[in-house]
Amino acid sequence: MAGQKFAYNPHISVDCVVFGFDGELIKVLLIKRKQEGREVYALPGDLLGVKEDLDSAASRILSDLTGLTDIYLQQFKAFGELDRLSNPVDIEWLSKIREHPEERVVTIAYYSLIKIENLSLKPDSFAEQVLWQPIEQPRPLAFDHNRIANTAWQKLKEKVQNEPLVAFSLLPKRFTLTQLQGLYESIVGTKLDKRNFRKRVQAKKFVVPLQEYESGVAHKPAQYYQFDESIYRTEFEKGPWFLF
Amino acid sequence: MAGQKFAYNPHISVDCVVFGFDGELIKVLLIKRKQEGREVYALPGDLLGVKEDLDSAASRILSDLTGLTDIYLQQFKAFGELDRLSNPVDIEWLSKIREHPEERVVTIAYYSLIKIENLSLKPDSFAEQVLWQPIEQPRPLAFDHNRIANTAWQKLKEKVQNEPLVAFSLLPKRFTLTQLQGLYESIVGTKLDKRNFRKRVQAKKFVVPLQEYESGVAHKPAQYYQFDESIYRTEFEKGPWFLF
């Protein structure tokens, strides 16, 4: 970076599984690659720079793609199977862009949570290159990217159990309790009881109500809430511990 | 392996944090390296073979070291900081064993749980090379291995919360409830109430009592229990989900 030639480590890459929530569905950001008329979809990723941190590489990939910095990033697994490249279409693709396409590359995978709204401002050209794919409707991806995306989804679900903090990275700065509940329902995969949900949320001091309400909706307007990270942190330092 | 020359990938290594429980303390397996009269301790690890899986490399490292196969292994994080090698002693060591000692190596770290009893049968020479270090009394390690070991310990604690299964990998095949409680106390770092603990354990059908008892102890002999993995699996498929 910084203008000079950027040297890559030929055996290590970083891939990112970017999650977003549009108010209804959880989606994954894919990039489109045109190859002989066909479209192939893949996770955003790149080789690791020789003088580059793993975390920096993940940030670089995401900010190149979305223009966003300062987003939630979590490394979750390295994938190094010898047969990561089994599909002939992938091999053909690599032979165009890599010096040693046959060599095994170990990829360090990250998942990332972004507020989908922040992205809607991007230029149209952006919409040509990328796609938000709902997590429950997977589509075939390049390399072992389906496996990586599925693992990311599992890990995210586990994470939310222990650190519900992360869920808020998927919501806009201010949100309604209905949105929050919808997000949780997407993650746990079941419907939750509205009253019990709200009771629990309101017991958590880090979800703070604002004196602002929806407008222009054809029903009673909902109150907005926001997440207070500092209250959250002090609450969770005295973290509980469950056995079984 | 297999007699022929073993080619290494120069930029990727695998390190293992091996945990054991001696009935009282949780310990980590370290290897000793003699360097100019000084002893330097490190986690067991090695470069990754060019034709080797990540998981296979971890298994190889552990079976070379302990003779054990079929042990619990969990990949938990890749470490790729540019300054992983800051200590002059480490640099000197690498200059002896590596062709390009100055190049950054990304290490894929695993933690592993073994039944310490299985290891007591090893030849004495083994005891010369390795050391069981209690987790609460860390000692300075080579490279960034202290960081790796600490992260492993954190991840293990998290894991036990969601999958208490893993704790049983640290216990002998048959164990007393006092041993099990001691193990949990080591992991959570607090004392637990004996009666409540036993009530909870006995509610879990996968901890099955045997008609066998301690002998030769200077007190009432304790009953032995064992872990039934198949009961465990069927129980946990209908896994619960906690919000907050």
Add this chain to the structure above:
DNA sequence: CAAAGATAGTGTATTAGTAACACTAAGACT
């Protein structure tokens, strides 16, 4: 061989948390 020492093993009452359940409120649209 009696007493002391050591750890195993057991039950109950209180409190806290979780789960199930149905109606009224407010705004938009016609």
Add this chain to the structure above:
DNA sequence: AGTCTTAGTGTTACTAATACACTATCTTTG
């Protein structure tokens, strides 16, 4: 004015978690 749509609110029954103290059984020792 009436209908549609989602927001918002409490109580009760049930289940799980906590706090707490004594008896049982074996070994060792005087």
